[in-house]
Amino acid sequence: MCVRSCFQSPRLQWVWRTAFLKHTQRRHQGSHRWTHLGGSTYRAVIFDMGGVLIPSPGRVAAEWEVQNRIPSGTILKALMEGGENGPWMRFMRAEITAEGFLREFGRLCSEMLKTSVPVDSFFSLLTSERVAKQFPVMTEAITQIRAKGLQTAVLSNNFYLPNQKSFLPLDRKQFDVIVESCMEGICKPDPRIYKLCLEQLGLQPSESIFLDDLGTNLKEAARLGIHTIKRQGFAVLPKLVSNSWAQAIYPPYPPKVVRLQVNDPETAVKELEALLGFTLRVGVPNTRPVKKTMEIPKDSLQKYLKDLLGIQTTGPLELLQFDHGQSNPTYYIRLANRDLVLRKKPPGTLLPSAHAIEREFRIMKALANAGVPVPNVLDLCEDSSVIGTPFYVMEYCPGLIYKDPSLPGLEPSHRRAIYTAMNTVLCKIHSVDLQAVGLEDYGKQEVAEIAHQVLILFPAGDYIPRQVRTWVKQYRASETSTIPAMERLIEWLPLHLPRQQRTTVVHGDFRLDNLVFHPEEPEVLAVLDWELSTLGDPLADVAYSCLAHYLPSSFPVLRGINDCDLTQLGIPAAEEYFRMYCLQMGLPPTENWNFYMAFSFFRVAAILQGVYKRSLTGQASSTYAEQTGKLTEFVSNLAWDFAVKEGFRVFKEMPFTNPLTRSYHTWARPQSQWCPTGSRSYSSVPEASPAHTSRGGLVISPESLSPPVRELYHRLKHFMEQRVYPAEPELQSHQASAARWSPSPLIEDLKVCNCSAPDTGNMELLVRYGTEAQKARWLIPLLEGKARSCFAMTEPQVASSDATNIEASIREEDSFYVINGHKWWITGILDPRCQLCVFMGKTDPHAPRHRQQSVLLVPMDTPGIKIIRPLTVYGLEDAPGGHGEVRFEHVRVPKENMVLGPGRGFEIAQGRLGPGRIHHCMRLIGFSERALALMKARVKSRLAFGKPLVEQGTVLADIAQSRVEIEQARLLVLRAAHLMDLAGNKAAALDIAMIKMVAPSMASRVIDRAIQAFGAAGLSSDYPLAQFFTWARALRFADGPDEVHRATVAKLELKHRI
């Protein structure tokens, strides 16, 4: 059974585990959890609908809000708005139609969020067949209740659909009485509606039990004398409702008032069972009759089992198939009072190493010998003649499985004990002596966890790198669109791999709901699901077992506890849980915990993406697949948050405080007179080491680079000295010639770095956000240097330093977007090789400020692009790319040219500008170094007033000042670059703003001093200084004026450093 099947199950249960519940439920009746206060005989059970029989609007809303990026709790808040006289309650009483409700409700939501909210789509989801389905566990319970001769009723605050029928996605035959608010014109908690229901049942209040998910409704029922159940333990409000208005809707219960509040249908059924005194669940949960295609020969199996168990006479063999386990079919068997589980390979031709049930059998057997609680495996039968394929048999382990990690209904001390037991059993697994149990070679094979469970040979000490590769591969195979966080993680994870400290058994899917607990004691009876087990890095298991700590309780596929008050619940926080583990294992706390969390969530995101992809191609069996897949982005953002945290940790530990050891290096005097005459470097580490450069400290000199990068650096240096500097005069004359608007053949010949603005920013944009088709069409030619590009955002009529001001429109028309707008300062647009314009315009001027903009890829040969003129910077045209003023008139672009999607433009521009800005700053440091080198050469050779200029104190002071300023800026730029590499552009926002603020001014001052030292020659085009100065000055505007960066720095300073 593959880990992803977990996400295909609406009830998130593994193949055989739920079967244990059958035993547990019986044992559980009358246990400490619930107390039956009444002594009367019940004659009816009355059910609320939404939240009891079908999912509640609150849960559906939570799911819809995640999918539609609507702030959590908005829908519920709007539903409750106005109380009795709000649109929701009037809709329930049929005082307004569905259309009227949606109008008012939509308006309410929009007012709350100050933007339009697509409430129609929420309503469609709420009433869709996919969502509005009766919980199977409730269907089963109703059947049992009726079989015992009790009546059943629905008492629901309900509404009419647009087709004038009431919304009742239930089988009416299951109920003796149905009372709906929209039919009666009155709603719960109005006592009249309860009385009406009782009247129709022909019963007294005390003869019935009422189930509802809302406290107010229960309270009224209790007041009328309808039996409910006393809930011990903590009071439960719906998780989404936590502020003051919620208190008004869900007033706190007075002590001792009895009620049954439904938060989880399965728990509710258990509670109901305890109250009624008979079981409401028949058969083995989550099993069904064996599928035709999955039948196995019973006779032959029975004979085999008789031999295996040494039984002479048996009754009939009962065989059921568990709902899940498509990869390895799993069966429940009952024979001669023995409860067994059989797990087999699927039929048909299999890849040689696929579906390795032998591994599961082997590890469980070995671990049992080492005292790890696992299901008791009985036999591995590799003889395919028995049932058609190899299989193994194990005992069916009764116990309790906690599916909700918040452990509702338990005392805080009990919860703590459960988590402690979970931690202890994990330590037990990780402490197994591999040699003693004969598992030393188990890690030589690791389940690749990709399609078809193919086994791949992996060394055990290489667990995390292999896992990262496997999951990247898996993700790529199922990618449907670019998810920026996934792209960042794919880059980041391999660069931050931890060194594996220990090699142990790794479970691979260690979670609370993979453990069978003793029903009364906090003791793990069995650890299930060993399919992904291997030998590897145990910390991966520890981090994975904390996933729930970081997920919200409303997360649709994997219930979390990050919005619960863990202290109040008694559940250890993730950090404490991890400390507990380290203490038990006798290990020092691991510092790179965040890496393991980032990796765990990355893995979950990849699984979700796989399910989503298969739902699109119709392969996934689950109706939940599509919905779960859409959560990939949410989970990948969580993973990235951990990567950022880890980046900051590494960053903070960098050896800034080490005393600097200084080294000077002088290169041979360059051939060109414009060449720098020497160079210096500072290093905080004596020697370059690959580990240091890839993982740790800030590299601040070429000597500290790793050998391959150092080699590259020296080659580049050599190339600059030998080829580039000598070519400068020729390039200058080309720029002044009539041919300047054609690219110089010399540049084409020299071109090696391909790192000009705005191409690098655009390439970065395509890498991060482009679809595969967009990359193929634009990125490859740009990377190959065959094409150039431009970025069009700034507009003459609005202050474009505030990108939200831009006015150019992008309108949808059939399968095209149509662009109209006026732009200027578009660098590179005049270059004849410019093939792509990355265009930013507005798709929705009414959306929130930062969701109005979108980015389109516009081929430069699209009709309607009219270049009006090249602009000049201090008279410099910057040919052949230039800076163009341009009009876009009815420019039609296919819809697939949109990057990421409508409304994502601001986010893209931000993502693009980080790398673009640091490139500018690096270039500025280059200009400054060149200017200082030229200045030094000049002042040494130029005589004035009888001595070289270099002997003038003011000149020396200028040189010193320039050196200091360059170094200050360089260190800041290196720090920003390092933080970008380690933690990403977003995390480095402050540092990027600081360097963009510092570098252009610093360069202007350094270049200005050099110009001064050169005399009038410095202003001429005989030297590059005038051009450097122009560029440095322009960069105080390009990519945002200084003031905007200053504002960012100040804002972040005030926010984080008070």
Ligand SMILES: Cc1cc2nc3c(=O)[nH]c(=O)nc-3n(C[C@H](O)[C@H](O)[C@H](O)COP(=O)(O)OP(=O)(O)OC[C@H]3O[C@@H](n4cnc5c(N)ncnc54)[C@H](O)[C@@H]3O)c2cc1C
């Ligand atoms: C050489 C060069 C190349 C360029 N290339 C491109 C390109 O390829 N693509 C592109 O789209 N754009 C490009 N630009 C345009 C550049 O991005 C804009 O000039 C810049 O964003 C400022 O916008 P603006 O000119 O409309 O100035 P405005 O927004 O009108 O601002 C004017 C001034 O107001 C002040 N100001 C603004 N905001 C604040 C604030 N928050 N606090 C205090 N004062 C403030 C500043 O002094 C600012 O200079 C380029 C510009 C230059 C000079």
